[in-house]
Amino acid sequence: MGTLQPIRFGVFQVDFAGGELRRKGRKVKLQDQPFQLLTCLLQNPGGLVTREELRQKLWPSDTFVDFETGLNVAVMKLRQALGDTAARPHFIETVPRRGYRFIGQLEDAPEMRPSSQRPPGGLPVPVAPAGGGSGRSRALAPEPVKLAPRLVPFPLVRPRKRLWRAFAWGACATLCAGLLVYTLRPLPAPKVLGVKQLTHVGRVLQERVVTDGVRAYFTEIKGGRLDIAQVSVEGGESSTLPLPFSSTTMGISPDGLNLLVTNTVRTVENRLLWILPAAGGEPRRLGNIVADYADWSPDGKQIAFTRGSEIDLVNADGSGPRKLADLAGRRESAVFWSPDGGLLSCSVLNPADDIRSLWEVRTDGAGARPMLHNWSKAAPQAWEGEFLGAWTPDGQYFVFASVRGKSSSLWALRRRAHFWSRTPSSPFLLYTTPNRIWQVAAGKHGRKVFFVSSQDQRELTRYDSRSAEFTTYLGGLPARYISFSRDGRRAAYTTWPAEELWLRRLDSTVARKLMFASISRSFYSSWSPDGTRIAVDALLRGEQGIYLVPVEGGAPQKVAARDVGAHRPNWFPQGNALLYSADTPPDKAKPHLRVLDLDTREDRAIPGSEGLTHAALSPDGRQVAALLPDGTKLVLFDLKSRRRRTLASGAAFSDPYWSRDGAYVYFQDFLLGPAPPIFRVRARDGGTEQVTHLREQPPDQAVGYRLVGLAPDDSVLAGLILNNSDLFSLDVQFP
Numbered sequence: 001m002g003t004l005q006p007i008r009f010g011v012f013q014v015d016f017a018g019g020e021l022r023r024k025g026r027k028v029k030l031q032d033q034p035f036q037l038l039t040c041l042l043q044n045p046g047g048l049v050t051r052e053e054l055r056q057k058l059w060p061s062d063t064f065v066d067f068e069t070g071l072n073v074a075v076m077k078l079r080q081a082l083g084d085t086a087a088r089p090h091f092i093e094t095v096p097r098r099g100y101r102f103i104g105q106l107e108d109a110p111e112m113r114p115s116s117q118r119p120p121g122g123l124p125v126p127v128a129p130a131g132g133g134s135g136r137s138r139a140l141a142p143e144p145v146k147l148a149p150r151l152v153p154f155p156l157v158r159p160r161k162r163l164w165r166a167f168a169w170g171a172c173a174t175l176c177a178g179l180l181v182y183t184l185r186p187l188p189a190p191k192v193l194g195v196k197q198l199t200h201v202g203r204v205l206q207e208r209v210v211t212d213g214v215r216a217y218f219t220e221i222k223g224g225r226l227d228i229a230q231v232s233v234e235g236g237e238s239s240t241l242p243l244p245f246s247s248t249t250m251g252i253s254p255d256g257l258n259l260l261v262t263n264t265v266r267t268v269e270n271r272l273l274w275i276l277p278a279a280g281g282e283p284r285r286l287g288n289i290v291a292d293y294a295d296w297s298p299d300g301k302q303i304a305f306t307r308g309s310e311i312d313l314v315n316a317d318g319s320g321p322r323k324l325a326d327l328a329g330r331r332e333s334a335v336f337w338s339p340d341g342g343l344l345s346c347s348v349l350n351p352a353d354d355i356r357s358l359w360e361v362r363t364d365g366a367g368a369r370p371m372l373h374n375w376s377k378a379a380p381q382a383w384e385g386e387f388l389g390a391w392t393p394d395g396q397y398f399v400f401a402s403v404r405g406k407s408s409s410l411w412a413l414r415r416r417a418h419f420w421s422r423t424p425s426s427p428f429l430l431y432t433t434p435n436r437i438w439q440v441a442a443g444k445h446g447r448k449v450f451f452v453s454s455q456d457q458r459e460l461t462r463y464d465s466r467s468a469e470f471t472t473y474l475g476g477l478p479a480r481y482i483s484f485s486r487d488g489r490r491a492a493y494t495t496w497p498a499e500e501l502w503l504r505r506l507d508s509t510v511a512r513k514l515m516f517a518s519i520s521r522s523f524y525s526s527w528s529p530d531g532t533r534i535a536v537d538a539l540l541r542g543e544q545g546i547y548l549v550p551v552e553g554g555a556p557q558k559v560a561a562r563d564v565g566a567h568r569p570n571w572f573p574q575g576n577a578l579l580y581s582a583d584t585p586p587d588k589a590k591p592h593l594r595v596l597d598l599d600t601r602e603d604r605a606i607p608g609s610e611g612l613t614h615a616a617l618s619p620d621g622r623q624v625a626a627l628l629p630d631g632t633k634l635v636l637f638d639l640k641s642r643r644r645r646t647l648a649s650g651a652a653f654s655d656p657y658w659s660r661d662g663a664y665v666y667f668q669d670f671l672l673g674p675a676p677p678i679f680r681v682r683a684r685d686g687g688t689e690q691v692t693h694l695r696e697q698p699p700d701q702a703v704g705y706r707l708v709g710l711a712p713d714d715s716v717l718a719g720l721i722l723n724n725s726d727l728f729s730l731d732v733q734f735p
Helices: 031-041 049-057 067-084 161-184
Strands: 007-009 014-015 020-021 026-028 046-048 092-097 098-102 106-108 191-198 215-222 225-232 249-251 258-263 273-275 284-290 294-297 304-308 310-315 322-326 331-337 341-351 355-362 383-391 395-405 407-414 428-433 435-441 450-453 457-464 469-472 477-483 490-495 501-505 510-513 519-527 534-541 541-549 555-562 566-571 577-582 592-597 603-605 613-617 625-627 633-638 643-651 663-668 678-682 689-692 702-709 717-722 727-735
Touching: 014 031, 031 046, 031 049, 031 067, 031 098, 046 049, 049 067, 049 098, 067 092, 191 428, 215 249, 215 727, 225 249, 249 273, 249 435, 258 294, 284 304, 284 310, 294 331, 304 331, 331 383, 341 383, 395 435, 407 435, 407 450, 428 727, 457 477, 477 519, 477 702, 477 717, 490 519, 490 534, 501 534, 519 566, 534 566, 555 577, 555 592, 566 613, 577 613, 633 663, 643 678, 663 702
Parallel strands: 249 294, 355 383, 383 435
Antiparallel strands: 007 014, 007 106, 014 020, 020 026, 046 098, 092 098, 191 727, 215 225, 249 258, 258 273, 273 284, 294 304, 304 310, 310 322, 331 341, 341 355, 383 395, 395 407, 407 428, 435 450, 450 727, 457 469, 457 717, 477 490, 490 501, 501 510, 519 534, 534 541, 541 555, 566 577, 577 592, 592 603, 613 625, 625 633, 633 643, 663 678, 678 689, 702 717
16 A cells, blocks of 8 residues: 655645645645645546535535535635636636546656555555556556646545644634724715705704604794694605694604694793694693703603703603703703613803804713814804704714804714724714705614705895884895994995905995905904994904904904904994903903903903903993893993993893993894894883884795894894705715
């Protein structure tokens, strides 16, 4: 009996005794079955080895496997080890539907020497006599330079135990390395497949959107009344739900059967929550709960709601109200439950700088913290930032809106990854638009994101007390803020939405844009007593502050920086100093008032003015009308005595404006319904009277109006807000 000696072909050498394949002397990693397959093919070099023969030799009759798949895998691994391909074979050729053939050239086939031992599990292999005798045995010996002759079957040698151990350790190391690479790989971003406009009414209000998976519910304004409306999640005609009072959407129960709504007469004493059957029916009060915003818990047992800076909880039947957390003076504009019920996400407005941000708090009241920290390279300015949002049903993503400059965008923040993946720290951009995005909702099935997109326009109007109507003023300028020179002949105004500063004479229709380099945004303006300069809080070359702009043209001069939150400048009657509000002082003090001497450039805080903002200086320069940071109180502050007294209390006041004679302060409460009235309060004794008494609601295309100033004759000027807003959806593939 004998043992087959090593065989060479090309750069490869086969060691049958050791069960090894080597390339240029280096061992090639090859599993047992592919090696046995190579051995079978080398038994019949150049000849066909059928698939049936391979099955019998590689898989015994008592082995139950998928033979076809196993053989294909073995051939694939053998070809990989040899660097061979099925398309252009050098060693292993496929004979279609029959089997395989070894076609390589055997460069060296040494004689097989006798051995007294039979290889384990193998068959005896005849060898040529040492003396070179003739006969059948000699015919089996191949010529050194010719293709090896047919060999009779010889034993299939299995690798030794140490080879299996080495292979196991290698496989384990490879698996661990693969898992490490897979875990640290960049996660794929969500993919937006399309955007679709669901409504075409142009009157979708900037209130919350909710869905039951089939319909989307939203708030629609028409003729000054707010109604709950619904539309298919695929779009189409919308319809309103019958309600005995004007209302807005807040939330939806987990089963989709009930809506959480609030009445729109939202004074401090009356912001009540109601539960409305989605299929129609009578609404019922949720106890005596007064709330700004609310949301239903995922299990349907609780409702979270906000009041000012507080987050509270109440049972779904209205019982057991309790305080959960207080975000230290920040006003919540919305609250959202996470799908697992463990977190509440909040959209927050900081009254100190009017910047929006997202916070989260655990439902046990602990761990209140910002959700995002310095994630964007562009720092937000006043009324910018991140706000509103919604969780995807699986809790993997939190989708939110962001505003920077004159564009809005939707982002998806991955909050929870699979255990084998890392969670990225930065959100993924989903969608951007020059329009304003106001509301965000996630679809029930995790593939849709709903949002309200609007294009607001402003039309300047004047209130006519005789007809009790707003009439067009100065041709209906798109003004957000307006101020007049002391002689009442010229006006400076900030347009919307461009936020540009313009100048015009009242007796002319020609307006002139105050152009200066890199001005991107301007806000409140104030004329100097001599009418030669305008003080304006603006964003110039990326720096927010108060600037002096020459009326006749010239470069603006920065006089107060944004690092103290400088805004709403007021000229003293002498024209040599400015009073302004400082909302974000660098020493972390409370908002307060400051005076800037334009001759000496001394900039000092006014003692006793802590906690006051949005200041308006009286015409005689002796008193200041200002708001508390949360906008709930209008305060009169005496600059000489440093004393203050409350003039009015409400829900959310606008900037105050003085009458020309200094007798009255005008203001508006934003939250008194869709057409909030404008008031004036007598500075002497605090007597308050309502100024606007509208006989008719604003037109259908208007969603409201805002007090923007007083005309030279002290008539009320308001910016009519003409809205073109609708409900849209994104089709998103979340990985």
